Amino acid sequence: MNENKKRLIARFAVDRGDRFEILTRFEGETIQRERIEHQEAKAPSLMPRYPAAVWFERKIMEDFGIRFEGAFDTRPLLHHERWPEGVHPMRRDFDPDTVLEEAPYRPYRYATVGGEGVFEVAVGPIHAGIIEPGHFHFSQAGEDMLHQEVRHFYKYRGIEKSCEGKSLTEAAPIVARISGNESVAAQIALARIAERASDTQTPTPQRARQALLLELERIIHHWTDLGFIPNDAGFAAALAYASARAEEARRLMAALTGHRFGFDAIFSGTEDWDKATINAWIERNFEAIEWFESWITDIPSLWDRMDTTGILKRAEALRYGCVGVMARASGLERDVRMSDPFYTERGFAAALEESGDVAARFKIRIAEIKASLELMRRFAEEAEAEPYRIAEPRDGAYDAFVESSLGELYLYMELEAGKITRLFFRDPSFVNWQALPTLMPGNIIADFPLINKSCDLSYAGNDL
Amino acid sequence: MFRYWQRRFKTGVLTENPQLDERLSDLRKRLKKGIAKHFAGSLAIRMVDSGSCNACEAECNALSNPYYDLERLGIRFVASPRHADVMLLSGVLTFNMLPHVLDAWEQIPEPKWCITLGDCPVLQSPIERTFAVKGPAGEHLPVAYHIPGCPPSPEAILEGLVGFLESMED
Numbered sequence: 101m102n103e104n105k106k107r108l109i110a111r112f113a114v115d116r117g118d119r120f121e122i123l124t125r126f127e128g129e130t131i132q133r134e135r136i137e138h139q140e141a142k143a144p145s146l147m148p149r150y151p152a153a154v155w156f157e158r159k160i161m162e163d164f165g166i167r168f169e170g171a172f173d174t175r176p177l178l179h180h181e182r183w184p185e186g187v188h189p190m191r192r193d194f195d196p197d198t199v200l201e202e203a204p205y206r207p208y209r210y211a212t213v214g215g216e217g218v219f220e221v222a223v224g225p226i227h228a229g230i231i232e233p234g235h236f237h238f239s240q241a242g243e244d245m246l247h248q249e250v251r252h253f254y255k256y257r258g259i260e261k262s263c264e265g266k267s268l269t270e271a272a273p274i275v276a277r278i279s280g281n282e283s284v285a286a287q288i289a290l291a292r293i294a295e296r297a298s299d300t301q302t303p304t305p306q307r308a309r310q311a312l313l314l315e316l317e318r319i320i321h322h323w324t325d326l327g328f329i330p331n332d333a334g335f336a337a338a339l340a341y342a343s344a345r346a347e348e349a350r351r352l353m354a355a356l357t358g359h360r361f362g363f364d365a366i367f368s369g370t371e372d373w374d375k376a377t378i379n380a381w382i383e384r385n386f387e388a389i390e391w392f393e394s395w396i397t398d399i400p401s402l403w404d405r406m407d408t409t410g411i412l413k414r415a416e417a418l419r420y421g422c423v424g425v426m427a428r429a430s431g432l433e434r435d436v437r438m439s440d441p442f443y444t445e446r447g448f449a450a451a452l453e454e455s456g457d458v459a460a461r462f463k464i465r466i467a468e469i470k471a472s473l474e475l476m477r478r479f480a481e482e483a484e485a486e487p488y489r490i491a492e493p494r495d496g497a498y499d500a501f502v503e504s505s506l507g508e509l510y511l512y513m514e515l516e517a518g519k520i521t522r523l524f525f526r527d528p529s530f531v532n533w534q535a536l537p538t539l540m541p542g543n544i545i546a547d548f549p550l551i552n553k554s555c556d557l558s559y560a561g562n563d564l
Numbered sequence: 565m566f567r568y569w570q571r572r573f574k575t576g577v578l579t580e581n582p583q584l585d586e587r588l589s590d591l592r593k594r595l596k597k598g599i600a601k602h603f604a605g606s607l608a609i610r611m612v613d614s615g616s617c618n619a620c621e622a623e624c625n626a627l628s629n630p631y632y633d634l635e636r637l638g639i640r641f642v643a644s645p646r647h648a649d650v651m652l653l654s655g656v657l658t659f660n661m662l663p664h665v666l667d668a669w670e671q672i673p674e675p676k677w678c679i680t681l682g683d684c685p686v687l688q689s690p691i692e693r694t695f696a697v698k699g700p701a702g703e704h705l706p707v708a709y710h711i712p713g714c715p716p717s718p719e720a721i722l723e724g725l726v727g728f729l730e731s732m733e734d
Contacts, residue, residue, distance in 0.1 A: 180660045189695055198695045200659060225664050228643035230611045230624045233661060254660045255615045258694035273690035280619030280715070324622075337568060343629035350626070360717060361619050395567055560617045 107421040110510050111146065111156035112524045113164045115192040120164055125499070125510070127421075136166055145171035152420050152531045163190035178253045178563075181205050189261055196261045213239035213246045221545065225254045232559035236548070243544040248537040255563035263523040268294050268490050269367075271520055275511075276363045278525060279561030284310075284317040285504030286525070287366035289511035292500035297493030297515060305484035307442060312378075312479035313353070313362055314502070315472040319385070320349040321505035322465040322472075325556050326392065329462055332550040333405040338396060345388050352381050356485075366488050373485045382476050389469045406459040410539040410551030413456060420535035423528045424507015426555050429464045430456035436503035446478045458554040493518060504528060506558055527561030577630075591722050592637060598729030599638045603649055607639045607725075610648035610672065611681075614665045615697070616655030619715040620682040624652070626718045639725070645671040650728075653707075654681040654715075656691050657699040669705060677708040679728055682715050689714050 107127035113136075114121045120136040122143055136143055145168035146153035157168045158177035165188040168174070176183070184203040188194060212220055219240050225233035235251040259278055263271045268290065275290050276283045288310050295302055302310070327342030350360045356373060357365035396402065412422065417430040427434040428451060435450040437443040451467035453460035499512040507528030514522040532555060539551050599607045611624055624641065627634040642648050645668045657665060669678065678701070683689035685701040693699060701707055709731055711724030 178660075182663065183659070187695075194695075196692075196694050200695050225661065226612060226668055230613075230621050230641055232613050232616070232618050232621065233664070254664070255613075255655065255658055256660055256696050257615055257656055257658055257691055258696035259691070262692045262694050274692070277617045277619075277690055277714070280617040280622060283617075283619075324625075340630055343626070344631060347626055347629045347631050360623075361715070363619075363714065391571065395571070398567070558618065560615075 105149075105418075107418075108146065108150040108152050108156075109421065109508075110512070110524065110526045111153055111160070112512070112526075113160045113166060113190070114514065114522050115164060115190065117192055120166060122160065122166070123512070125512075131497075131499075141165055142167040142169055144169050147171050147173065150421070152534050155530060155534055162188065164188050165191070175209060178256050180253070181208060189258060194261075196258065196264070208251070210237045210251070211247070211249045212237070217241060218246065223548075234559050236552075238540075238545060238548075240545060243546065245540040245543055245545050245548065248540045248548075250533050250536055252533065252559060253563045255560050257564065259564045260523050260525065263520050266520050267518055268297075268493060268515075268520070271523065272367050272490070273364055275525075276366075278564065279527065279558045280361050280363075281321055281558055282317065282504035282506055282509060282527075282561060284313045284362045284365065285502045285509050286511070287362075287364070288314060289500045289502045289509055291366050291488045291490075292502070293498045293511060293513050294488070294490045294493060296498045296500070297496065298491035299494070300491055302488065303486075305482055306486045306488060308479040308482035309373075309484060309486065310366055310488070311442065312476055312483050313357065313365060314504075315475050315479070316349060316353055316356070317362060318505040319469050319472050319476075320346050320353065321556070322469050323349060325465055325553065326396075326462070326469075328556075329406070329458065329550065329553050330396070330399075330402055332553045333402055335399065335402050338392075338402075341392060345385065345392075348381070349385070352378070367490065368487050369485070371485055373483065375480055378476070378480045382473050382480070386470070386473050389466065389473070393466050403459060405547070405550060406462055406554075407457060408455075409458045409547050410543055410554060411456045412535065412539050414454075416535060416538045417456070420538075421531050422507075422535050423531060424504075425461050425464050425468075426532050426535070427507070429453045429460035434508065436501045436508050443475070446475065448475060458550055461554040506556070506561070507532065509561075525561075525564060527558055527564075529557035529559075529562040532557050533562055588719065588722070591719075591726055594726050595639075595722060595729065596637050598726065598732075602729060602732050603638070605638050607650065608642045608648045609639065609650045609652050610645045610668065611641055611652045611654070612645075612665055612668050614653055614655045614661040614685065614701070615658035616682065616684055616715075617691075620654035620684075623715045623718055623721060624654075624681075627721060632718050632722070634722075645669070646673065648672050649676060651676065651678045651705075652681050653678060653685050653701055653705070656684045656687065656689075656693070656697045657701050657704060659696050659698050662698045662704065666704065677728070678705045679709045679711060679724070680707050681711050681721070681724075682713055684714075686710055686712075688712070 109125040111124045122134040124132045182202040221238040224235040233254040237249040239247040323346035327339035330338035354360045412430045431454045510526040512524040709728040
């Protein structure tokens with residue numbers, strides 16, 4: 101394993117009318133551009149070198165009809181069994197209002213392990229709980245998981261295409277609703293792009309307002325997980341406690357933005373913030389997380405389930421370019437906030453664990469609630485309840501990174517005459533989902549829900 | 565565990581928190597009465613997400629937190645459609661989910677009701693009808709009631725369920 105290999109952040113295409121262009125973003129580099137002719141739409145595949153390229157390239161194949169030479173996986177990704185063939189929705193000449201008729205059923209070939217006594221378990225798309233749809237396909241030897249394939253895009257809504265032709269202001273409510281778990285983060289990414297496209301700088305009080313809401317969103321998400329992870333190990337008391345804290349955090353979000361999820365909050369809302377309420381909430385939550393930690397640390401039967409379960413090896417996290425809690429629980433200090441002086445100047449340091457198991461991801465979430473509360477204290481002093489106003493943007497290509505509650509979120513946009521001509525949204529989950537199957541071997545299928553919940557990835561953000 | 569019970573007694577019952585006003589307690593009474601009358605005291609809901617942003621699901625999950633504690637009103641979210649009275653459908657109905665949603669609907673025994681949750685399934689949210697969306701839900705399913713919101717708050721969902729029960733009186 102070569103530790104120095106670059107991290108693949110995103111790979112996507114744009115239709116330039118007379119040609120295609122494939123854009124590839126590696127960490128620490130500017131975007132690489134490959135020119136692809138319409139007549140001979142093919143490019144060399146990155147799959148053999150970068151496993152996360154598999155979904156990126158399969159998506160490009162369907163979105164644009166570009167072939168990849170040397171690709172070892174060319175199965176449909178977004179276009180499920182009944183999609184008509186030869187439809188490439190991200191091409192310029194494709195009308196987003198096209199009504200597609202169901203084509204004859206074409207079965208999907210799952211990647212499975214064969215052999216005597218090995219059987220398959222198909223789970224989803226509709227799951228037992230109140231969760232998003234997706235399909236997990238297991239190859240089992242008794243209770244042992246030999247292999248798992250993650251199959252998604254059941255929620256594929258055509259969001260990238262629907263944003264084309266819209267102004268930033270018109271696209272903002274859509275971007276805010278790509279994924280309810282990371283709405284604030286996505287809105288901030290859009291605000292960063294609007295800022296770059298208008299050569300403006302967000303004043304500190306306004307930036308602090310955005311950052312405070314982002315940390316609150318993270319706290320809501322982490323409290324939710326701190327309840328559901330133990331619940332999936334049969335420890336329901338933790339869910340009762342943590343879900344009450346998540347509810348209180350959501351109510352604070354509603355008090356600050358007028359919306360329990362902060363939808364559209366970055367661009368609207370002018371009410372003054374009651375700083376005393378915010379500060380009192382922060383102190384109560386601090387006390388709650390300290391108590392929760394000391395309590396839950398003392399439940400040995402719970403840690404027995406979480407320790408050494410579902411390990412993401414550091415080498416695999418590197419190979420896939422994992423981000424967010426998954427990366428940080430496996431010893432990789434990957435956090436967009438670490439490269440942003442706005443955070444580091446306010447004393448932010450990313451939480452880090454080494455063991456890569458469910459327990460590590462659980463501990464990261466506890467540590468990050470504390471870190472987010474510290475940040476909120478600072479931001480509350482500086483923030484002013486002033487929403488961000490989108491200024492007239494210049495034409496061009498822009499991108500932005502935001503550390504959402506799920507990890508590094510990447511947004512890319514091209515603007516022409518004030519309208520979006522291409523929007524590409526890479527949810528942190530898009531790379532992390534691809535690494536998820538590496539966590540399974542050596543674990544029993546009964547631990548899958550626990551492992552999956554400890555990663556808590558987004559389906560909606562991934563599927564778009 | 566001792567510490568937990570200590571905390572538990574100190575905290576008291578959140579469900580009776582003064583934040584939840586009279587209107588809500590009235591809502592609860594009507595809900596309980598309607599469920600007793602129409603569903604023999606137990607309403608089983610199969611929640612199906614057909615392409616939401618996950619906010620509607622989060623609010624349904626929130627209904628089980630100690631502040632709302634839905635189960636004590638006789639409402640349960642069930643794992644299998646075969647145990648359900650009602651399908652609660654959230655999200656825009658995507659091309660990829662439609663056959664699975666219809667499968668789930670078929671598995672619910674009669675009598676059954678479909679309630680749409682949130683602005684998406686009726687295509688009233690900012691998420692647009694595109695080539696990948698087969699909505700509105702009413703074109704594919706016999707929708708009995710709609711609960712609006714983006715997402716509807718836990719209170720709005722409770723209110724919506726009361727509305728659904730009262731619509732059965734007609």
